[in-house]
Amino acid sequence: xxxxxxxxxxxxxxxxxxxxxxxxxxxxxxxxxxxxxxxxxxxxxxxxxxxxxxxxxxxxxxxxxxxxxxxxxxxxxxxxxxxxxxxxxxxxxxxxxxxxxxxxxxxxxxxxxxxxxxxxxxxxxxxxxxxxxxxxxxxxxxxxxxxxxxxxxxxxxxxxxxxxxxxxxxxxxxxxxxxxxxxxxxxxxxxxxxxxxxxxxxxxxxxxxxxxxxxxxxxxxxxxxxx
Amino acid sequence: xxxxxxxxxxxxxxxxxxxxxxxxxxxxxxxxxxxxxxxxxxxxxxxxxxxxxxxxxxxxxxxxxxxxxxxxxxxxxxxxxxxxxxxxxxxxxxxxxxxxxxxxxxxxxxxxxxxxxxxxxxxxxxxxxxxxxxxxxxxxxxxxxxxxxxxxxxxxxxxxxxxxxxxxxxxxxxxxxxxxxxxxxxxxxxxxxx
Numbered sequence: 001x002x003x004x005x006x007x008x009x010x011x012x013x014x015x016x017x018x019x020x021x022x023x024x025x026x027x028x029x030x031x032x033x034x035x036x037x038x039x040x041x042x043x044x045x046x047x048x049x050x051x052x053x054x055x056x057x058x059x060x061x062x063x064x065x066x067x068x069x070x071x072x073x074x075x076x077x078x079x080x081x082x083x084x085x086x087x088x089x090x091x092x093x094x095x096x097x098x099x100x101x102x103x104x105x106x107x108x109x110x111x112x113x114x115x116x117x118x119x120x121x122x123x124x125x126x127x128x129x130x131x132x133x134x135x136x137x138x139x140x141x142x143x144x145x146x147x148x149x150x151x152x153x154x155x156x157x158x159x160x161x162x163x164x165x166x167x168x169x170x171x172x173x174x175x176x177x178x179x180x181x182x183x184x185x186x187x188x189x190x191x192x193x194x195x196x197x198x199x200x201x202x203x204x205x206x207x208x209x210x211x212x213x214x215x216x217x218x219x220x221x222x223x224x225x226x227x
Numbered sequence: 228x229x230x231x232x233x234x235x236x237x238x239x240x241x242x243x244x245x246x247x248x249x250x251x252x253x254x255x256x257x258x259x260x261x262x263x264x265x266x267x268x269x270x271x272x273x274x275x276x277x278x279x280x281x282x283x284x285x286x287x288x289x290x291x292x293x294x295x296x297x298x299x300x301x302x303x304x305x306x307x308x309x310x311x312x313x314x315x316x317x318x319x320x321x322x323x324x325x326x327x328x329x330x331x332x333x334x335x336x337x338x339x340x341x342x343x344x345x346x347x348x349x350x351x352x353x354x355x356x357x358x359x360x361x362x363x364x365x366x367x368x369x370x371x372x373x374x375x376x377x378x379x380x381x382x383x384x385x386x387x388x389x390x391x392x393x394x395x396x397x398x399x400x401x402x403x404x405x406x407x408x409x410x411x412x413x414x415x416x417x418x419x420x421x
Contacts, residue, residue, distance in 0.1 A: 028403075057234065103235070134243075140270050142244060147272040153295075154363045156272050163245040164358055176358065183328075184302055184360035186367040186375055200237055201230075210231040218240045219232065 012081045018069075019076045030085065031067055035190045037086055038063070041093050048097050058100055060197040062093035138216040145213075149206035155199040157185060158192060266291070267356050277356050286353040290333065291343045296361065298335045300383075300391050301344075302375065303357035304328040327351060329381040332391060348381055364395040369407040373420055385415040 011033065017026035038059060045055035065071060066089050075083045134142075143160075150156050161181040176184075182192035203209050213219045232240075266278040266289070275296065278289040290301065306326045327348075334342050362372065376382050383391070392399075392412045399408050414420050 061234065103233070136270070139244065143270060143272050153272075153361070154366045157360055157363070159241075160273055161358060161360060163241045180304075180358075181360075183371070183375065184304060184358055186302070186362055186372040188368055188371065191366070191368075200234065204230045204232050204234065204237055207231065213232070213240055218243060219236065 011085045012083060015072060015076050015083055015085075016081070019073055027069075027072075030072065031194070032190075033085060034063055034067055034089055035194075037089055041089060044090065045093060045097060050097060050100065054100065058096045059093060060193055061201075062089060062096045063194070064197040064201055065096070066092040134216060134218075141212050141216060142218070145206075145209045145211075146203065149202055149209045150199055154185065154187070155195055155202075158195050159199055161185070162196060269359075273359075275359060277359065279353060279356060281352045281354055283352075285347055285349040286351055287345065287347050288329075288331075288353070288357070289343065289345045290331070290359070291341055292333060293342075294337065294340060296333045297337055297342050298391070298394060299333045300362040300364075300388075301331050301333060302328060302360050302362060302379075303331070305353050305355060305357045327353070327380050328375065328378070330376060330379050330383060331381070332383045332387055346381060351380065364392075364398050364408075365402055367404070369404055369411040373411055373414070376420055385418060385420065388420075389415050 011030070014023075014026040014030050014033075017023035018030065041059045041062065042055050045058050046052060050058060066085075071088075071092075075085075075088050143156075146159060147156055150159070158178075158181055161176050161184055162178060164176050178192045178196055179189050181196075182189045185192070187195075210219070266276045269275045269277065274293045276289075276291040278287075278291075280287040280289075288303065290296075290303075292299075304326055305328075329346070329348065331344050331346050333344050336342065376388075382388075389412055392408055392415075396408075399405050402408075411420070
């Protein structure tokens with residue numbers, strides 16, 4: 001309990017510093033505190049019936065939601081010094097889990113996640129998604145769009161490496177884990193996870209990336225809002 | 228910001244891209260058996276050509292990259308390794324899951340916009356294209372780099388690494404790892420990172 005109080009106290013001070021002074025160091029410390037909770041968040045996601053292969057990504061998405069500056073501002077506005085970062089994280093995760101479950105219920109049986117492999121969600125390919133239809137120009141366009149959208153050489157490399165199949169595990173189709181990606185780039189695993197979440201979030205919202213994916217046939221029906 | 232595609236759609240897109248990103252191990256091995264090893268060209272934004280040539284005594288690795296690779300500190304990692312042997316069949320069959328990684332420095336000079344580094348790894352028969360990463364000084368953690376350097380099968384000399392740090396000091400100004408870079412530089416100069 002002492003420990004919890006200590007952390008709670010720190011959190012409100014850090015939140016205050018970030019919200020009122022824009023203190024970047026305070027923000028980084030909040031991120032670090034949030035990352036310490038990842039094992040608990042993962043356990044929670046799994047206890048809600050989320051498969052292990054998907055739980056990590058949901059937790060990362062939840063962290064991304066929770067640590068957005070506007071989300072922290074809203075947290076302070078609502079709760080002030082009584083703001084609880086961990087409750088905030090769990091609320092965001094619950095939201096992600098609910099969305100995930102709704103999506104799974106809507107998903108046709110042949111597109112279920114049961115046959116997926118790997119540490120991040122790696123859906124089975126649909127006919128329209130086969131890369132064999134892609135020309136070298138298509139692939140160049142794709143990576144150019146990724147490059148322009150992310151506009152950061154580290155993020156591009158993370159994405160590139162994370163989509164690389166580990167030759168040793170080629171039969172299982174497993175991609176490079178973010179831990180391996182982090183080792184390759186000499187950054188921390190947490191940093192790689194955060195940047196992966198940020199990069200995928202950016203791509204999902206990037207009109208240019210969306211447009212290129214449509215042009216080269218990687219999105220057949222116009223994305224989620226057109227499904 | 229409005230999300231245009233779902234996470235699942237993005238993962239499916241990345242899986243599709245992944246399937247053609249690099250040639251498979253089987254393809255490479257088939258090429259090796261046919262004595263027709265060709266460089267593997269990784270397109271933009273990586274823009275790097277990789278050539279791996281194993282023989283009974285070791286492996287030659289050749290990297291050829293564009294402007295962005297000039298002077299870069301590069302880490303290559305193989306996760307499947309065939310141990311060298313005088314017996315060709317045995318060499319093909321003996322494999323270990325223990326990954327091997329190396330560091331190399333790309334030259335500062337480019338020819339026709341291309342810079343090239345060639346290294347030989349003695350006693351290691353490497354049949355696959357390695358994963359390749361360019362270390363980004365602004366984000367890299369010197370403590371992790373130090374640890375990786377210590378376990379690397381091949382790496383630049385301490386002096387070359389000190390020169391690389393010096394060449395990137397301006398980029399490192401104001402980064403949170405600035406002091407750690409200074410420490411690593413001192414350790415390299417003192418020969419403590421071998």
